[in-house]
Amino acid sequence: MVNTLEDENPYLLLTPGPLSTTPSVKRVMMRDWCTWDDDYNVGVVQEIRKELVRLAGGTDETHTAVLMQGSGTFSVEAVIGSVIPEDGKLLVLANGAYGQRLAKIAERLRIPLEVHDTGDLKPPDVEHLCRTLTQDTTITHVALVHGETTTGMLNPLPEIAGVVKEVGRTLIVDAMCTFGGIPMDVAELEADFVISSANKCIQGVPGFGLIVAKREALEATEGCARSLSLDLFDQWKTMESGSGGKWRYTSPTHTVRAFAQALTELKEEGGVPARCARYTENQRVLSEGMAELGYPSLLPEEWQSPIITAFPFPSEGFEFRPFYERLKDQGFVIYPGKVTDRDTFRVGTIGNVFPDDIRRLLDAVAQCGRGDSLSNMPK
Ligand SMILES: *Cc1c(COP(=O)(O)O)cnc(C)c1O
Numbered sequence: 001m002v003n004t005l006e007d008e009n010p011y012l013l014l015t016p017g018p019l020s021t022t023p024s025v026k027r028v029m030m031r032d033w034c035t036w037d038d039d040y041n042v043g044v045v046q047e048i049r050k051e052l053v054r055l056a057g058g059t060d061e062t063h064t065a066v067l068m069q070g071s072g073t074f075s076v077e078a079v080i081g082s083v084i085p086e087d088g089k090l091l092v093l094a095n096g097a098y099g100q101r102l103a104k105i106a107e108r109l110r111i112p113l114e115v116h117d118t119g120d121l122k123p124p125d126v127e128h129l130c131r132t133l134t135q136d137t138t139i140t141h142v143a144l145v146h147g148e149t150t151t152g153m154l155n156p157l158p159e160i161a162g163v164v165k166e167v168g169r170t171l172i173v174d175a176m177c178t179f180g181g182i183p184m185d186v187a188e189l190e191a192d193f194v195i196s197s198a199n200k201c202i203q204g205v206p207g208f209g210l211i212v213a214k215r216e217a218l219e220a221t222e223g224c225a226r227s228l229s230l231d232l233f234d235q236w237k238t239m240e241s242g243s244g245g246k247w248r249y250t251s252p253t254h255t256v257r258a259f260a261q262a263l264t265e266l267k268e269e270g271g272v273p274a275r276c277a278r279y280t281e282n283q284r285v286l287s288e289g290m291a292e293l294g295y296p297s298l299l300p301e302e303w304q305s306p307i308i309t310a311f312p313f314p315s316e317g318f319e320f321r322p323f324y325e326r327l328k329d330q331g332f333v334i335y336p337g338k339v340t341d342r343d344t345f346r347v348g349t350i351g352n353v354f355p356d357d358i359r360r361l362l363d364a365v366a367q368c369g370r371g372d373s374l375s376n377m378p379k
Helices: 023-027 038-055 072-083 097-108 126-135 157-166 215-219 232-240 253-269 271-292 320-329 355-368
Strands: 063-069 090-094 113-117 141-145 170-174 193-197 208-214 308-312 344-348
Touching: 023 253, 038 063, 038 208, 038 253, 063 072, 063 215, 063 232, 072 097, 072 170, 072 193, 072 208, 072 232, 090 097, 090 126, 097 113, 097 141, 097 170, 113 126, 126 157, 141 157, 157 170, 208 215, 208 232, 208 253, 215 232, 253 271, 271 308, 271 355, 320 344, 320 355
Parallel strands: 090 113, 090 141, 141 170, 170 193
Antiparallel strands: 063 208, 193 208, 308 344
């Protein structure tokens, strides 16, 4: 399969979200919904919540899902601000901009905080984590990013979860850009709060985030929230009340309907394993092809996720802007870099994107010239 882009977009988004979505996901947004009516609350919202629990490997007895207005960060802030009690302390494992954002949220909310920052190019240090949790019994919660979008690194979540659960602490996972795209058994990991958003691997459009929580853990957080609109427990209580599915404040109805369609299409594709296989093939074609064109990837293969790939600027004369514009003219939008101490650009391989799309991108890159040759730089 390949995107033809005939009627829709002038270019394909090769970014970490929002992503290129299918025409059918866009089409279902062409009607209005009443946020009071069961057609929407029961027929759409509750179905989504049930499906999210199922995708996470949980059951309705053990797990529950909460939807929250805003972009993904709003849901991260809702969790951090709502689940850590006043006498709690958060340990953040950071190795990129999104891990640092977890810490920044806690700082802003004046939550006692410790940060283990291993730098952009290294995964979290599991031994150090183990020692810290044993020694510092005031740490009640540990938060980390699963797929660090800064570099494309996939952090060793099962290992980290094992350590955190062994010593009985609460685990918060920003799985924003991996949930629905990489198989993840939230129940088996015993993760307490897992956060993602509508416009990442489930391939919906932007407008809300989602939290899959262990029921037990969420029930224990009543009255902890530091914000009204981002109160996770209250949002959940409202969604659970009556026949269910009611949001406290206006919900992004069109976006929510699109998300329900995106979940149906995820199932039709063969579920998370099939989607992961497609993204993995996209990424393989990309990194091999780019390396041949003189653009080696930033990360070694063992840490590379199928989600997004960072490429260091290939030569001194390389300029991102003209490169970006040349690719955009040919129908591809890529992403600037975010690594702190080196110039990079990034290419996402998620969304309604297929290996043949990536091959077309590589042809477009080839026309810009080899990355390692200064003389051919696009101007
Ligand atoms: C996309 C993303 C977020 C959320 O970003 P928003 O711009 O708020 O949607 C958070 N964490 C990670 C790892 C992400 O990839």
